[in-house]
Amino acid sequence: MRYIPNTDADCRRMLDAIGVKSVENLFADIPAAVRLKRPLRIPPALSEADLVKHLRALAARNADADRYSSFLGAGCYNHFSPAIIGHLISRGEFLTAYTPYQPEISQGTLQAMYEYQTLICQLTGMEVSNASMYEGASATAEGILMAHRVTGRDEVVVLRSVHPEYRQVTRTYAQQINLTFHEVGFTPAGTADLKAIKAALTDRAACLVVQNPNFFGVVEDLAELGEAAHAVGALLVVAVPEPVSLGLLKPPGECGADIVTGEGQALGVPMSFGGPYLGFFATQEKFIRQMPGRLVGATEDREGRTGYVLTLATREQHIRREKATSNICTSEALIALIATIYMETLGKNGLREVALQNLRKAAYAKERLAKVRGCGLRFSGPTFNEFVVQVKRKPGDVLKGLLRKQIIGGLDLGQFYPELKDSLLVCVTEQNSRQEIDALAKTMGGGR
Amino acid sequence: MSGQTVGTRGLVFNEPLIFEQGSPGRVGYSLPASDVPEKKAERLIPKKLLRDDIPGFPEVSEVDVVRHFTRMSQWNYGIDLGFYPLGSCTMKYNPRLNEDMARLPGFARAHPYQPEAVSQGALQLLWELEQYLAEICGMDRVSLQPSAGAHGELTGIMLIRAYHTSKGNPRKKILIPDSAHGTNPASSAVCGYQVIPVKSGSRGVVEPQAVAEVMDDEVAGIMLTNPNTLGIFEDHIVEIAKIVHGKGGQVYCDGANLNAFVGIARPGDMGIDVIQLNVHKTFSTPHGGGGPGAGPVAMKRHLAPFSPVPTVEKKGNQFALNYGLPKSIGKVRSFYGSFGVLLRAYTYIRTLGPTGLRRAAEVAVINANYILTQLKGAYHLPYDRYCKHECVFDDALQIPDNVKTLDIAKRLMDYGFHPPTIYFPLIVHGALMIEPTETESKETLDQFIAAMQAIAKEAKENGDLVRNAPHNPRVSRMDETRAARQPNLRWKPKPSGS
Numbered sequence: 001m002r003y004i005p006n007t008d009a010d011c012r013r014m015l016d017a018i019g020v021k022s023v024e025n026l027f028a029d030i031p032a033a034v035r036l037k038r039p040l041r042i043p044p045a046l047s048e049a050d051l052v053k054h055l056r057a058l059a060a061r062n063a064d065a066d067r068y069s070s071f072l073g074a075g076c077y078n079h080f081s082p083a084i085i086g087h088l089i090s091r092g093e094f095l096t097a098y099t100p101y102q103p104e105i106s107q108g109t110l111q112a113m114y115e116y117q118t119l120i121c122q123l124t125g126m127e128v129s130n131a132s133m134y135e136g137a138s139a140t141a142e143g144i145l146m147a148h149r150v151t152g153r154d155e156v157v158v159l160r161s162v163h164p165e166y167r168q169v170t171r172t173y174a175q176q177i178n179l180t181f182h183e184v185g186f187t188p189a190g191t192a193d194l195k196a197i198k199a200a201l202t203d204r205a206a207c208l209v210v211q212n213p214n215f216f217g218v219v220e221d222l223a224e225l226g227e228a229a230h231a232v233g234a235l236l237v238v239a240v241p242e243p244v245s246l247g248l249l250k251p252p253g254e255c256g257a258d259i260v261t262g263e264g265q266a267l268g269v270p271m272s273f274g275g276p277y278l279g280f281f282a283t284q285e286k287f288i289r290q291m292p293g294r295l296v297g298a299t300e301d302r303e304g305r306t307g308y309v310l311t312l313a314t315r316e317q318h319i320r321r322e323k324a325t326s327n328i329c330t331s332e333a334l335i336a337l338i339a340t341i342y343m344e345t346l347g348k349n350g351l352r353e354v355a356l357q358n359l360r361k362a363a364y365a366k367e368r369l370a371k372v373r374g375c376g377l378r379f380s381g382p383t384f385n386e387f388v389v390q391v392k393r394k395p396g397d398v399l400k401g402l403l404r405k406q407i408i409g410g411l412d413l414g415q416f417y418p419e420l421k422d423s424l425l426v427c428v429t430e431q432n433s434r435q436e437i438d439a440l441a442k443t444m445g446g447g448r
Numbered sequence: 449m450s451g452q453t454v455g456t457r458g459l460v461f462n463e464p465l466i467f468e469q470g471s472p473g474r475v476g477y478s479l480p481a482s483d484v485p486e487k488k489a490e491r492l493i494p495k496k497l498l499r500d501d502i503p504g505f506p507e508v509s510e511v512d513v514v515r516h517f518t519r520m521s522q523w524n525y526g527i528d529l530g531f532y533p534l535g536s537c538t539m540k541y542n543p544r545l546n547e548d549m550a551r552l553p554g555f556a557r558a559h560p561y562q563p564e565a566v567s568q569g570a571l572q573l574l575w576e577l578e579q580y581l582a583e584i585c586g587m588d589r590v591s592l593q594p595s596a597g598a599h600g601e602l603t604g605i606m607l608i609r610a611y612h613t614s615k616g617n618p619r620k621k622i623l624i625p626d627s628a629h630g631t632n633p634a635s636s637a638v639c640g641y642q643v644i645p646v647k648s649g650s651r652g653v654v655e656p657q658a659v660a661e662v663m664d665d666e667v668a669g670i671m672l673t674n675p676n677t678l679g680i681f682e683d684h685i686v687e688i689a690k691i692v693h694g695k696g697g698q699v700y701c702d703g704a705n706l707n708a709f710v711g712i713a714r715p716g717d718m719g720i721d722v723i724q725l726n727v728h729k730t731f732s733t734p735h736g737g738g739g740p741g742a743g744p745v746a747m748k749r750h751l752a753p754f755s756p757v758p759t760v761e762k763k764g765n766q767f768a769l770n771y772g773l774p775k776s777i778g779k780v781r782s783f784y785g786s787f788g789v790l791l792r793a794y795t796y797i798r799t800l801g802p803t804g805l806r807r808a809a810e811v812a813v814i815n816a817n818y819i820l821t822q823l824k825g826a827y828h829l830p831y832d833r834y835c836k837h838e839c840v841f842d843d844a845l846q847i848p849d850n851v852k853t854l855d856i857a858k859r860l861m862d863y864g865f866h867p868p869t870i871y872f873p874l875i876v877h878g879a880l881m882i883e884p885t886e887t888e889s890k891e892t893l894d895q896f897i898a899a900m901q902a903i904a905k906e907a908k909e910n911g912d913l914v915r916n917a918p919h920n921p922r923v924s925r926m927d928e929t930r931a932a933r934q935p936n937l938r939w940k941p942k943p944s945g946s
Binding site: 001003005006010011013014015017018019020023025026027029030031033034036039040041042043044045046048051052054056057058059060061062063064066067068070072074075076078080082084086087088089090091092093094096097098099100101102103104105106107108109111112114115117118119121122123127128129131132135136137138145163165166169172173175176177178219246247248249250251263270271272273275276277288294295296297298299300301302303305307308309311312313314316317318319320321322323326327328329330331332333334335337341344346347348349350351353354356357359360363364382384399403408411430434435437 | 467479494497506508517522524528550553561573598606638710805889922
């Protein structure tokens with residue numbers, strides 16, 4: 001076995017040194033009645049070459065965004081990722097390190113995390129960021145739990161234009177400690193319904209949870225939502241599943257957000273059929289000690305050299321146990337490293353340019369699809385790189401027709417919103433050429 | 449130090465923060481020219497919702513970025529560099545084949561919402577992995593959704609809570625031995641449970657009597673790590689499970705240490721109802737400096753109706769996602785789990801097969817016991833008995849010379865080794881928790897043993913050398929108090945004019 005260096009002879013010498021006859025003696029404390037007396041019923045070992053063939057065959061049975069034109073977004077985005085990312089994260093010093101508990105020999109990971117925290121603050125306009133969470137939905141759930149801790153209140157107001165899976169995850173978390181959920185609908189423009197929100201917000205509300213751009217791709221006016229939440233002493237939690245939008249949009253931190261959570265997948269991370277992804281979590285300095293997750297801080301060594309350490313661990317499970325701010329331990333350091341390299345490579349101008357291309361291409365696609373027979377735009381609010389198209393035919397049939405032309409046309413919204421069962425959520429990124437968009441419009445219009 | 453040691457010094461580079469580099473207009477990216485009308489952003493989105501700039505964001509070239517991270521990487525220790533005996537963390541070799549497979553476009557470039565008809569390869573892989581993990585654990589179903597070990601624990605406790613709730617009472621308490629990982633009490637607390645500690649007995653295991661004393665019908669269940677954090681198999685597990693089941697409770701096993709007995713025994717055969725697996729430990733997926741991991745939860749049949757959605761089901765030759773579980777706890781994350789990590793675990797299991805997996809467990813246990821017997825005498829062994837995959841020493845023999853566990857750990861770096869886990873488990877004062885894994889050769893273990901023995905000698909003869917360690921890394925011990933008292937958690941531009 002190529003991953004196990006010790007041969008039978010090596011093991012024999014070690015067993016002699018240990019002073020036992022056989023390896024069986026070392027397992028003598030496992031009661032005989034519960035010992036497995038047969039080999040595991042899993043397939044026999046495959047050689048490296050055979051396994052590569054097998055996995056290539058499995059991979060070939062999946063559509064991928066290279067062979068298909070994909071217009072799917074909805075929390076997972078098809079963005080271009082520079083070649084250097086794969087090379088840099090494959091360095092064994094990053095890839096095969098554990099959580100940086102020993103700072104003297106973990107400065108690479110720690111400085112990268114410190115840069116990540118800084119970049120997330122700059123992007124979101126917030127004061128502090130943790131070093132990563134699992135992914136966007138559970139990060140948002142942690143945001144709600146933190147709002148509950150900060151305010152001591154038990155109600156949560158969530159907009160229905162927040163990603164349905166984010167709502168489902170936050171609900172799963174919140175029901176464990178019996179928080180009450182109020183969901184508020186959206187306007188015909190697809191935007192937040194301020195009047196309904198104000199009616200739902202009371203002095204029992206811990207927070208108002210909004211997504212920007214929202215699940216329909218519509219850009220919200222966060223400032224007025226922040227005012228509404230703060231008026232009753234609730235926090236504003238802003239979820240951002242598509243952070244490339246922050247290359248153009250006013251950061252939530254400048255619009256009254258108290259907690260910003262989101263999904264870092266758009267920042268250079270492979271779509272990878274849903275994970276591993278990257279939850280980000282940022283807030284204001286006054287809430288530092290209520291934050292979940294790891295934090296990296298700058299300090300000095302004995303000779304006065306700048307260095308970095310995991311800090312404020314008294315919030316965390318390994319110190320505080322049941323009184324910790326979260327149970328999170330291993331999170332997504334390597335994925336945060338991808339996002340860090342992505343943000344630094346694109347930089348100030350690159351992120352803005354990618355965001356602009358997304359905006360313009362989606363605007364072009366919107367115009368094209370609006371003119372297609374049997375199609376119309378469902379909402380009138382301003383959008384970033386996603387928008388909702390209403391179709392005359394069944395959305396499922398439309399998607400099947402597109403698939404035959406190697407086009408993955410978007411998401412059938414009926415599975416999440418009964419009132420939108422005639423609608424598709426379409427996403428356009430810098431990866432979609434004008435030609436692809438034209439082909440989408442032509443095929444949707446019944447063109448051959 | 450003798451010329452035999454692995455650790456030495458090499459040329460390493462200083463590298464400032466990226467924010468202190470670059471110049472305006474410098475670029476590291478290349479985007480295709482726009483092929484659609486170049487409308488101004490404010491024509492599409494109201495100006496008040498837009499930003500002009502991302503203050504502080506870097507402007508650097510591709511070369512700058514490559515050198516930046518390559519230099520920083522040299523300040524890290526990793527399994528690829530050497531022995532990483534971090535107890536409880538199972539730092540085994542991370543096969544590169546698994547990395548390559550995860551990067552195949554059919555996996556890496558697949559969208560989670562693409563139609564099932566064109567996702568059959570991914571769904572088949574998930575379905576098969578569930579079968580393998582269920583067989584390895586002796587369980588009926590496995591949810592692949594949780595993102596890490598602690599996330600799996602949380603999901604498992606949610607399942608227990610949902611099970612009790614369906615019977616009319618979620619119950620109030622969870623029993624947790626004092627040797628548990630910190631995540632166990634924290635996961636229980638996130639689910640609203642009160643944590644009742646159970647003291648380990650003098651043999652280093654939980655005694656049935658201690659469980660019976662606190663077990664009542666408000667206890668939802670017990671969370672046991674097996675083998676426990678002393679590396680000792682909880683040999684009363686079957687009896688403990690009977691006591692807990694007798695009062696209607698559930699038995700949760702923290703499966704972080706499953707690597708000690710894969711193929712030798714199965715949690716499901718011991719009376720365990722639910723267990724999480726840390727695939728970034730037992731199944732070799734790289735830890736990446738703190739994730740990504742994956743924490744599948746294996747469960748017995750009676751908990752399966754509460755499983756997170758969706759599950760993957762096989763119908764004929766087709767694989768499909770099933771959201772139709774009316775009693776499901778819901779979802780613990782978006783989509784289906786850390787697919788790319790699960791894929792690496794699948795690749796690992798297919799590489800080893802049943803014989804290789806069992807062999808891995810056996811050699812891991814031989815390696816740990818070899819270290820245990822060879823270091824006994826030089827270091828104090830609080831529980832003097834054979835261990836499973838890891839052994840726990842303490843600093844009792846070094847304390848008289850005023851050398852502590854922390855000093856020993858730091859000094860190991862100079863010899864070229866990553867330190868063991870220190871000061872855990874909490875029930876051993878000054879613990880040094882050593883887990884070698886099966887992917888280390890006898891020669892590596894002998895080098896480590898020699899280093900540990902040399903340090904024990906240094907502690908007696910030249911304590912300052914140990915107390916001031918490490919000497920070889922680029923930086924020395926960090927002022928952690930200052931980091932916590934004056935938190936500096938992000939770079940800020942220097943005030944202009946300074």
